Amino acid sequence: MPENRTEISELGEFGLIERLNQDVILRNPSTLKGIGDDAAVIEAGDHVKVVTTDLLIEGVHFDLSYAPLTHVGFKAVAVNVSDIAAMNAIPTQITVSIALSNRFSVEAVEDLYAGINAACEHYGVDLVGGDTTASRGGLVISVTAIGEAQKDQVSYRSGAKVNDILCVTGDLGSALIGLQILEREKQVYLANPDMKPDLEKYDVVTGRQLKPDARMDIIHELREMDIVPTSMMDVSDGLASEIFHICKASNVGALIYEDKLPIDKQTFDTAVELNLDPITCVLNGGEDYELLFTIDQKDFAKLEKHPDIHFIGHMTKAEEGKFLVTKSGTAVQLKAQGWKHF
Amino acid sequence: MPENRTEISELGEFGLIERLNQDVILRNPSTLKGIGDDAAVIEAGDHVKVVTTDLLIEGVHFDLSYAPLTHVGFKAVAVNVSDIAAMNAIPTQITVSIALSNRFSVEAVEDLYAGINAACEHYGVDLVGGDTTASRGGLVISVTAIGEAQKDQVSYRSGAKVNDILCVTGDLGSALIGLQILEREKQVYLANPDMKPDLEKYDVVTGRQLKPDARMDIIHELREMDIVPTSMMDVSDGLASEIFHICKASNVGALIYEDKLPIDKQTFDTAVELNLDPITCVLNGGEDYELLFTIDQKDFAKLEKHPDIHFIGHMTKAEEGKFLVTKSGTAVQLKAQGWKHF
Incomplete structure (x- = not known):
């Protein structure tokens, strides 16, 4: 057992992130901006890519007793696109990973993806990858969005x-x-x-x-x-x-x-x-x-x-x-x- | 209630993914390869970026009764780097999102990140972003890795x-x-x-x-x-x-x-x-x-x-x-x- 036990609530979300970030070292010259903005900024030849990610947990970020799965899917994409927008960039690709229990039917997963696909069409982004796995608890959705901008267009x-x-x-x-x-x-x-x-x-x-x-x-x-x-x-x-x-x-x-x-x-x-x-x-x-x-x-x-x-x-x-x-x-x-x- | 209920187990993981992918439309010319390989491939000026993501769920992918958190952190990065390697690309950046319950102390989260940081050093990648949130269940770790290669170097x-x-x-x-x-x-x-x-x-x-x-x-x-x-x-x-x-x-x-x-x-x-x-x-x-x-x-x-x-x-x-x-x-x-x- 560890000698000290500090509760996460003592630090809060921002405090925890700050503490974890102390040990982060950037090694690649292509990393123009790491943690600390709405998205990371990465050199990409004649332009830059911006990358952001959000994790949505059932019971924390959404409640399926009143949120339809299509809306949850749309929102999962929209909140990531919003972070790309916040860098003054245009979103181009997303990845979507989901973890789900056998409480969900194939039809329910299709509803979720109908929302994800509607958001992809609305924002003009491509769903390019992801991971699908079992969950012991509720639904987990992890979205990563990638966007692009000219280097001098990025707003930090x-x-x-x-x-x-x-x-x-x-x-x-x-x-x-x-x-x-x-x-x-x-x-x-x-x-x-x-x-x-x-x-x-x-x-x-x-x-x-x-x-x-x-x-x-x-x-x-x-x-x-x-x-x-x-x-x-x-x-x-x-x-x-x-x-x-x-x-x-x-x-x-x-x-x-x-x-x-x-x-x-x-x-x-x-x-x-x-x-x-x-x-x-x-x-x-x-x-x-x-x-x-x-x-x-x-x-x-x-x-x-x-x-x-x-x-x-x-x-x-x-x-x-x-x-x-x-x-x-x-x-x-x-x-x-x-x-x-x- | 939906009229039909198809169990996910009837399709299996690959069957489910295949079914969901039917509705995916690629709109951006920068998307060189979407779903269907170890990583997506995205145009990036004079080279390409490859992007992959994996979701690790406690009780499904790791068991904390015998897996030390530092190893879990290292492995979460390694499995994504492996997908970048599988495209014949060099990993450069990762994002890491975690969801955790109050069962975890700050010290436990630091152990997890010690493993993540050790993997970043080992593979020469930069931790550039992520999300930290509460979980109603066990630990959830979502990692997205980005790598780069010359366009003609990519192995599909x-x-x-x-x-x-x-x-x-x-x-x-x-x-x-x-x-x-x-x-x-x-x-x-x-x-x-x-x-x-x-x-x-x-x-x-x-x-x-x-x-x-x-x-x-x-x-x-x-x-x-x-x-x-x-x-x-x-x-x-x-x-x-x-x-x-x-x-x-x-x-x-x-x-x-x-x-x-x-x-x-x-x-x-x-x-x-x-x-x-x-x-x-x-x-x-x-x-x-x-x-x-x-x-x-x-x-x-x-x-x-x-x-x-x-x-x-x-x-x-x-x-x-x-x-x-x-x-x-x-x-x-x-x-x-x-x-x-x-």
Whole structure:
């Protein structure tokens, strides 16, 4: 038995990753960026490949009592494509490995792959490999996505500069609210199986939770407008947490404005119904899969009228910290609560 | 509920994969080879990248009651590197995702990564990314490996020609025998925890099961000798099964000779002790991670004296079938039993 036993919960997911990464040594000159961004960056002749991977575990990342397998398959691809988008790259290939128990029929696996194939078509990626094996527990899905970009097109987390404008796409907090609704209706159903869940009025939020869409549309538009974000990442753990990542990697601070934060009306109303603070949901809700990025001020005019890009603040000097200016004009320190799996 | 329910066991792993692959469409010109070889092949400017992935599940692929976590970590990398080797490529990067329950301490995870890092050093690859998450069940490890090669250096399963010589590295069957011994000693221990397992005399076979080594040494030697195998794959599911794969992909037959099949002395003796037929172990044992490849006859002289490459037969016309010539001179039809997870 080991002399010391440190619980993983003491370190948290980020703490554990940081500790494990201490011993990583990069040996290949083709490795342009290893751990620490949305994807790794690898030299590939005249361009670069970006590589990312995500593991989805039944009971942790999805609940088959309300998530259809086709949606789970689609989402497994979308969350990886979102990481490729976050590097300002175009996804090209994926591998998909699954582990499943004999609880799953061939037809169920086909439903899962119908979702995977639909996502491949939607994002224009090729399913090129994988592994299929038995599981002693629930369904496990591991997806690796590969994308490509020109070397000078890649947006890292580390490129934000003081006075860059902080932008976010779409709206935030919906996926978290969708999860709350799905969990509530599941409990209602478990307590009384005759009760039919009424999910119609929650279609936006549940849709954002069950079948998120990676924002490749934005990446293609940025290319057409010849804009390379100075830094970028996707919002998977919550806006505040992601702002902290960019600030740390870029050695800058940030000032954001409450009245600029985008929230969908159904998300807002449902948050109120659930007695949740909508702004807290926007700041700390996970799984939005929107893009958070910074642009040089010279690019602002090109994006100013974009209907789905919101300018929520700007970057400051690192020593000025990270603050949210509330609607009443008070500056409060941002806290990164993030999304905890452990 | 679906109207039909087909059990996965009715199709088997290969049948399921074949069925799922029917719906896969390749859209990107950069995808040179998708599903169906040891790794996918992707265009990368002046060279190609090869990509492979493997999922290792506790209780299916490893048993922590006798496999130390450092060995599990090393093996998770080695089996992926073996697939890169099987394409005649050099591994350069890996990603590693893990799912773990709170049964694992930080120190246990560090042991696992000590093995992963040792394998990275041994094979000269960089750990460039991954995902860490909670698991409801046992430990799950998903590794994706990336390698590189010149386009004309890649060895596919499909390139074997009639009269090519069939070669295999090292020896076969040891990992299967090692597994039998480890399982036997586990049962002895479970029945009587005071019994200390005596594994010393089984060091070779248990070592081959717990910490296999991918044959990158052979790949480097082949390059130095300027030999590109006409076809290649690694022996992970059993020699006979792999010969079937090469024959199918290359549309050829095969004739192999029992007296040419390489088996280690300890493996032979232990097989006999366990009342197993050594040749059956060589033909159908899994997880050997040796290389099976074909060469053009013109390259034979260069390899003839290699101490660790065995010439076990040659390729024939497809209609001549797949046969094993026994020591007594009888030709018997080869059967691919392979390694079944379902």
